Every structure is written in structure tokens, then in C-alpha cells.
Amino acid sequence: IVCASMCMENKRLLVKLMSYDNIGDVEHELTEKHHGVQYLPIYRLAFSIYANELTAQQLVRLKESLDDVKVDSCSYRSRNIVLIIGESYNRNHSSLYGYETPNTPRQKKLYKRGELMPFTDVVSPWNLTSFVFKHLFSLYTVGDKGDWCDYPLFPEVFRKAGYHVTFMTNQFLPQAKEAVYDFSGGFFLNDEQLSKAQFDTRNTDLYRFDNGLLCNYEKLKDEGKDKPQLIIFHLKGQHVDYRTRCPKVQKRFNKDTYKESRPELSDKERTVLSDYDNAILYNDSIVNAIVDKFRKQDAIVIYVPDHGEECYDGGVHFYGRMHSAEITPRLAHAEFEIPMWIWASREYKAKHPDIWQAVRKYRKRPYMTDAMPYLLLYLAGIECPQYRDELNILSDKYNEKRPRILKRQVDYNVLMEKEKLQKEQEKAKENNKKKR
Ligand SMILES: [Zn+2]
Known part of the structure; x- marks a missing residue:
């Protein structure tokens, strides 16, 4: 009786965990503090079968959408497109x-030289990698009919149009003992049929540091060289456990860096913050190295991370991401506001002055990255039935008023307006007090 009553709660949570109808919700449930735990091998086996069943249903729909991949024409507007x-x-x-x-000393240098244009108002649709990947790869955008897996994936369209597609990932490779996050984020990239439909060249190893991935690319870069290229680099970047994301010799910040600027943090917290900044510094060297690889080619490079991250922002003593918390303006600033930039080589700018002019002109537009495939299709000059110009940030027809719904919950624009109003009211109150 004692044993049964003690394990009852976990049994209840296990049933809850295994009653969803898609793998994304299961993954989200696992981010909760109290979730079902499979202590016995038999439960783990049952969970594996259940998780595979769920992804199989989405794979079937994705494979059906392969028939919808149609390309009317392709002008190969950009010969080499790189997405980081x-x-x-x-x-x-x-x-x-x-x-x-x-x-970010190197990115700043590129910006000062006029080679790199940062976009200033970009958010991610989710704060979970796998969810973002589904939105980033599918031609589905938030608010469309159906689900992400009912739409083609953009690399499929690129391959059909005649591009050679290379995918270099430092996270999502099929492997044993995969965490549910990697399984949920990578299953539609790693399924044999879908992988073949999307990619011509892929890496087969994961690396401790992102530099390993770049070295591997050097060996693969000549594949399909006579064709126009789409190259996707998927980095480990500043993934949790920041301490291990930057080689020791490249670390420049430590807890003492923030002694004056962040007095409210403890030594331990300042150390974590320094690890995060070191990881960003290392990432700066990686993106700069990628840009250098394409400097002498007719190439355009787009950088975008999957989502933001908390690292002691807005007076909260927390790092990582809060998956079950309500999305407040503070949380949106930290976990959804992301950097994004476009870099172009000298040759590219000379050949496409119109595109570069649009990049400069429109870099302050509001944007959510679920629309990324439409920018890529435009850059490639691919005309297909699914293409929608109002989702292409470089188009004159771009819809700046599109609601940017975060995590199927709140509109980012509304959230920001509320925050602005609140601040104004507080200011007015303070001014009134002073006057009195
Ligand atoms: Zn992520």
C-alpha cells in the first residue's frame, strides 16, 4: 500500500506524458519540472514506441507534401546562399x-566596413530549438491553415529547383541514446527519404566545438561545385552549459569583468555570465570564419539563431529558458529577441545592387523567423505555387503588420505596446509626485 501510494503520482504523470498527439507537446511536457519519469526499462520501451509512433504520423504527412513541391521557374538570382x-x-x-x-568584435568590424547589415527587430516564434526548426524549415508560417508538417520544407524546393543543398549540423544527427529534444528536432531531417529529398551533402560527425564542423566542411565543399549552392550551417553556438562552448585559450571574460556593471549578481552568477559571453565571443570567431570562406565568391550569408536565452536579464537571477512561465515583456526580451544579419561579398553587391539596397533599406522592419523560407526563395529567384511575397522581408509588398504570435500564446507587438504604455504611465506618475 505504501509503495503503491508513493508511485501513484508518477504513474499519473506518465499517463499524461503519453497521451499527447504530437511529439512537440510531449517534448514541451518534459520541460516541466514535474513530469513523468520512466524508471523501469519496460516503461522506457513503451515510451520509445509511443514517441516513434507520433513522429511517424508527421513523417507520413511530410512525405505526402513532397508531391506539392513544384517549381515553376528559377532564375538562380544568387549563386551561393549560406544560411547560418x-x-x-x-x-x-x-x-x-x-x-x-x-x-562580437569581428561582427562589429564587418558592420563598420559596410559588409554586414544587422536587422534590429527580429523575434523567434518559439523558445525551444525543435519547434523553431519546424517553423524555420517548413513553408508554414504561424497562423496558416493546418500544421507545419502539411507544408513542404524549403530545402526540398531548393533541390527541386536545381540547387545543390549542403547541410552541416553540429546537433541533429541520428544517433543512439538521443535526447527527446534532438529526436523531436531532427527526425524530419534524418528520415532517409526526407533527408534525400532535402540534402545532397551532409556531415556525419558531431564536434565538441563548432570549428570542427567548419574543418569538416572544407573536405565536403567541392561536392556539386558546378551547381548553384545552398549551404546551411547549424551550430552548437551558445547552447546550455556555456562553459564548454568556448576553448580555454579563446576565453577572455571572467567573473571580475562584471564587478562594477553587475554588482547585484553573486560570484557564481558572474562566472556563468562570463561563460555565456565567452561562448558569444567564440561564436563571433566562427561566423567570421564562415564569412571568410565566401569572401571571394558571389555569395550572400544570413545569420540567425534559433531563439534567445536568459542570462540574468531584467533583475531575474536565472539563466536558460523558462518553458512553463507566462510570456511577459521581460521574458520576450530575453528569450525571443534575437540578432539577425545579412552579409554579402563584394562580387555579390556588384552583381545585385538592388538586393543590397533592399537589405539596407528594410533592416529595421519587424520580422519573425518562421517566414525565413520566403526570403531564401526570393534570394534564389524560385517561383513556386507556395511563394508569398508578403512574407519576404526584402519585398515592397512585405506585410509589416503580420501578427508575431510567440509560442501560440501572445502577440509580441501587443506585448511591447503594453509595456510601452505601462512605462509611460509610471513615468507620468513619478513626474506628478515630483511636481507635488
Ligand atoms: Zn536552441
Whole structure:
């Protein structure tokens, strides 16, 4: 009786965990503090079968959408398109955007030289990697009919149009003992049929540091060289456990860096903050190295991380992401506001002055990254039935008023307006007090 009553709660949570109808919700449930734990092998086996069943249903729908991949024409507007997908990057922790610790010296240099244009008002649709990946890869955007897996994935369209697609990932490779996060984020990239439909070239190993991935690319870069190229780098970036994301010799910040600027933090917290800044600094060297690889080519590079990250922001003593908390303006600033920039080589700018002019002109537009495929399709000059110009940030027809719904919960624009109003009211109150 004692044993039964003690394990009853976990049994209840296990039933809850295994009663969802898609893998994303299961993953989200696992981010909760109290979730079902499979203590016995038999439960783990049952959970594996259940999780695979769920992804199988989405794979079937994705494979059905393969038939919808149609390309009317392709002008190969850009010969080489490079998409860098970063990890856990809070815009308010980037010195390129005004953060005070100098953790992006190389990107700042590129910006000063006029080679790199930062976009200033970009958010991610989710704060979980796998959810963002589904939105980033699918032609689905938040608010569309159906689900993300009912729409084609953009690399499929690129391959159909004649691009050679390379995917270099430092996170999502099929492997044994996968965490549910990697399973949920990578299953539609790693399924044999879908992988073949999306990618021509892929890496097969994961690396401790992102530099390993770049070295691996050097060996693979000549594949399909005579064709126009789409190259996707998926970095480990500033993923949790920041301490291990930057080689020791490249670390420049420590807890003493913030003695004056962050007196409210403990020594331990300042150490974590320094690890995060060091990881951003290392990431700066990685994106700069990628840019250098394409400097002498006709190439355009887009950098975007999957989502933001908390690192003691807005007076909260917390780092990581709060998955079950309500989305407040403070949380949105930390976990959803992300950096994004476009870099173009000299040759590219000379060949496409119109595109570069649009990048400069429109870099302050509001944007959510679920629309990323439409920017990529435009850059490639791909005409297909699914293409929607109002989602392309560089188009004159871009819809700046599109609601940016975070996590299927709140509209970012509304949230920010509320915050602005609140601040104004507080200010007015203070002024009144002073007058009295
Ligand atoms: Zn992530």
C-alpha cells in the first residue's frame, strides 16, 4: 500500500506524458519540472514506441507534401546562399546591438566596413530549438491553415529547383541514446527519404566545438561545385552549459569583468555570465570564419539563431529558458529577441545592387523567423505555387503588420505596446509626485 501510494503520482504523470498527439507537446511536457519519469526499462520501451509512433504520423504527412513541391521557374538570382543557424542567442547580449561587454568584435568590424547589415527587430516564434526548426524549415508560417508538417520544407524546393543543398549540423544527427529534444528536432531531417529529398551533402560527425564542423566542411565543399549552392550551417553556438562552448585559450571574460556593471549578481552568477559571453565571443570567431570562406565568391550569408536565452536579464537571477512561465515583456526580451544579419561579398553587391539596397533599406522592419523560407526563395529567384511575397522581408509588398504570435500564446507587438504604455504611465506618475 505504501509503495503503491508513493508511485501513484508518477504513474499519473506518465499517463499524461503519453497521451499527447504530437511529439512537440510531449517534448514541451518534459520541460516541466514535474513530469513523468520512466524508471523501469519496460516503461522506457513503451515510451520509445509511443514517441516513434507520433513522429511517424508527421513523417507520413511530410512525405505526402513532397508531391506539392513544384517549381515553376528559377532564375538562380544568387549563386551561393549560406544560411547560418545559431543557438540560444539573446540579442541584448550582443555588442553588435549595443551590449557593453565587447563580445562580437569581428561582427562589429564587418558592420563598420559596410559588409554586414544587422536587422534590429527580429523575434523567434518559439523558445525551444525543435519547434523553431519546424517553423524555420517548413513553408508554414504561424497562423496558416493546418500544421507545419502539411507544408513542404524549403530545402526540398531548393533541390527541386536545381540547387545543390549542403547541410552541416553540429546537433541533429541520428544517433543512439538521443535526447527527446534532438529526436523531436531532427527526425524530419534524418528520415532517409526526407533527408534525400532535402540534402545532397551532409556531415556525419558531431564536434565538441563548432570549428570542427567548419574543418569538416572544407573536405565536403567541392561536392556539386558546378551547381548553384545552398549551404546551411547549424551550430552548437551558445547552447546550455556555456562553459564548454568556448576553448580555454579563446576565453577572455571572467567573473571580475562584471564587478562594477553587475554588482547585484553573486560570484557564481558572474562566472556563468562570463561563460555565456565567452561562448558569444567564440561564436563571433566562427561566423567570421564562415564569412571568410565566401569572401571571394558571389555569395550572400544570413545569420540567425534559433531563439534567445536568459542570462540574468531584467533583475531575474536565472539563466536558460523558462518553458512553463507566462510570456511577459521581460521574458520576450530575453528569450525571443534575437540578432539577425545579412552579409554579402563584394562580387555579390556588384552583381545585385538592388538586393543590397533592399537589405539596407528594410533592416529595421519587424520580422519573425518562421517566414525565413520566403526570403531564401526570393534570394534564389524560385517561383513556386507556395511563394508569398508578403512574407519576404526584402519585398515592397512585405506585410509589416503580420501578427508575431510567440509560442501560440501572445502577440509580441501587443506585448511591447503594453509595456510601452505601462512605462509611460509610471513615468507620468513619478513626474506628478515630483511636481507635488
Ligand atoms: Zn536552441
